[in-house]
Amino acid sequence: MGTEGDAGNSASEGDTGSGTATDAAGDTHEAIMGATYRALCEHGYADLTMQDIADEFDKSRSLLHYHYDTKEDLLLAFVDQMVGWIGDRLAETETDEPLPRLAEYVDRFVIEPDESDRQTFAVAIAELRVQAVHHPQFREKLQAHYERNVETVADILADGIEAGVFRDVDPERVGEAIYTAMVGARTYQVTLGAADATRRMRDAIAEFVIRELLVADRDVPEYVG
Amino acid sequence: MGTEGDAGNSASEGDTGSGTATDAAGDTHEAIMGATYRALCEHGYADLTMQDIADEFDKSRSLLHYHYDTKEDLLLAFVDQMVGWIGDRLAETETDEPLPRLAEYVDRFVIEPDESDRQTFAVAIAELRVQAVHHPQFREKLQAHYERNVETVADILADGIEAGVFRDVDPERVGEAIYTAMVGARTYQVTLGAADATRRMRDAIAEFVIRELLVADRDVPEYVG
Amino acid sequence: MGTEGDAGNSASEGDTGSGTATDAAGDTHEAIMGATYRALCEHGYADLTMQDIADEFDKSRSLLHYHYDTKEDLLLAFVDQMVGWIGDRLAETETDEPLPRLAEYVDRFVIEPDESDRQTFAVAIAELRVQAVHHPQFREKLQAHYERNVETVADILADGIEAGVFRDVDPERVGEAIYTAMVGARTYQVTLGAADATRRMRDAIAEFVIRELLVADRDVPEYVG
Amino acid sequence: MGTEGDAGNSASEGDTGSGTATDAAGDTHEAIMGATYRALCEHGYADLTMQDIADEFDKSRSLLHYHYDTKEDLLLAFVDQMVGWIGDRLAETETDEPLPRLAEYVDRFVIEPDESDRQTFAVAIAELRVQAVHHPQFREKLQAHYERNVETVADILADGIEAGVFRDVDPERVGEAIYTAMVGARTYQVTLGAADATRRMRDAIAEFVIRELLVADRDVPEYVG
DNA sequence: AATGAATGAGAGTTCATTCAT
């Protein structure tokens, strides 16, 4: 999957280490987050009820309130979870070279038609982002997420500039443009069903941005269309 | 205002003819659409109730149901209205020259911090777009809207290519990239409060895309950063 | 049709004489009664709305209120209409001889499976009768209707007794029994779909009651099973 | 009470065992059925609201929806309850001899003026029966109830025929006639306030039907007027 | 006579939340 995770039903993966009380609590938490994710995907934020979440959980509605006082608390924790799922993947990289890293970053946004999990995940993110307008607490968490993403690209760009691979542009500005453009294309693709919109944006960025970023005397490598 | 209208409380502008029966009906319709717009902006789609709309209306709640059988019907009509408000402005242009027209198109997305109406309008659009995932009827209407936007840029590009102003790129592809990138930046700006994100994206497009589009032997005009 | 009319869409039959203002008013009244009848049959009393009636009428809902202040007023008038429709037929008879008249009276209750109009009419009567419990004004009107029916049989019986055809029973008592038994069977048939229940009751009355009523030295005529 | 129960506020009678969980659930169910019965009697089916039922209940309106998804579900369960209340009493008898049993069966329909509970119950049954026309699910349940009643009389008659007490008539046909005639009289009495109509019908049946049924050489016993 | 627009009361239903167990 791309930059912004696939998680969801893979919620309970990971540290299913021992059977301690701490783990049990953690498992319940993860199970609720997973249930929330699935319920959100199925019903949409506007129609999401505690019952919908409980239905995806194998436990009762009351138990949700035992763990989270209110629906809002639960959703706040869920935003953290979402952001966390993504963030964990953000730093992953297979190379240290700036150009491949930049290409890799952009590539991660491309959603193929058969990747329904990632599509679903992107929808969930889009849902939450819109709620940020009316929920300051959502906003703060998602702002941090956006900034972290921008920073990730900016770091790649800064590295490339320092290494003499990229022109001397403002890494923050260009990073933001790349990130928000990819998110724009992704939102278009997943909300309105514009097949391959992410792929086309990736290509456009490769052609118009990345190619331009390269210092003149270098060869244009394969990563750039 | 930019490409995607300011409408809402300006609902009754236009044919302020006389007090005929036709106007009365039309006025009520427009009043409801305006009330819906204001209620949507204030409460957000997820929390929007018929009461909220009635509160922005100077008539009773039941009257909403008299004119629209269900909440869904009303919102469907509202999507049409939104799309219509925008579409009416889309074709407007002050010049026929491709480059200024392209610059003008992109400029229209820039939202200044003091333009709260346009910010609010952009939020409303973003809200509706997310609902498209779960509401096929919303999706269809918004798909048409998106395609109309892309087509508008594509036409400008095609004209420019034919006039020898732009390089021979695929107008559709590039047009889509420009549109979805601007929308992505706008969504970032209005949902997460990223001040000037639209301005920065406009600049990035001018620098990376428009400049690249120009045929080599032309001077780079003022429109481009 | 039997004792209790078929009316309904035949509402406007009768005095469609001239085009005077009085007739116009009468026509509207009859049209509303007819519409009410059809709406009642289609929706049932419990679900009957003014809109349902207006839908069967070719006029607006408001017009109903122009002619009848309230729904209750309209329904009260409708009960009168129903009772009237039936009453008009009650006195009709083809013969003066007590036995055939009694047989004729009972026969009129028999509803054949293909007589959907009469079935529908009987349902309407049953609906109204139940409302009598909670609506004193309905009750009064229907009590009079019942008594008139009982009286009709009682008269036949009294005539027969006087003529020496029937035994000296209490005409009122036996008349009531015959009438309420036939109505019971009819209600069974039309509400629970008990095919031919009216026919079977008619036969049972012929066998057990009418045969018994005949004075001993007479031959049992064909009317009696 | 007669054949068709008195129930209602006597809902919780019977197993007032302990405070087990089972009882609690059962009690609530019974309490709702009882409240529904009382509300139905007071307001009539056509005007019966969930609020009316809740008012007769000592719990909240929402609890009704907790136990029954919809008003229709609740009423469907209520029809079952009504039919059940009656059915439980149907088989009860104090004797094995056909003639007394038949007399006993018919006697049970007689409602004295002071038996307001039974009168009320009969009204409720009549209300539900009319709804059967428009509600197939009501119809099925009530059809079974009617058939069970007819069968009960038919069984008595068949026993009597086999025992040589009654003439060789068709038990089903005569049973149906007796049952529907009694119900017809009862409906007359309780909806239109025809005092003693059930008693008069009982007498008429004794005189015209039961007396006729007896084989010729027997003495007419006291049971038959 | 006839209508469309408008309203207020109240209908059935949903839902987040609480509480006793």
Next chain:
DNA sequence: CATGAATGAACTCTCATTCAT
């Protein structure tokens, strides 16, 4: 930890009725 029962507020929608035209 876990639940079923219970609640009150609020929601969408309906309907008889009124009123201006």
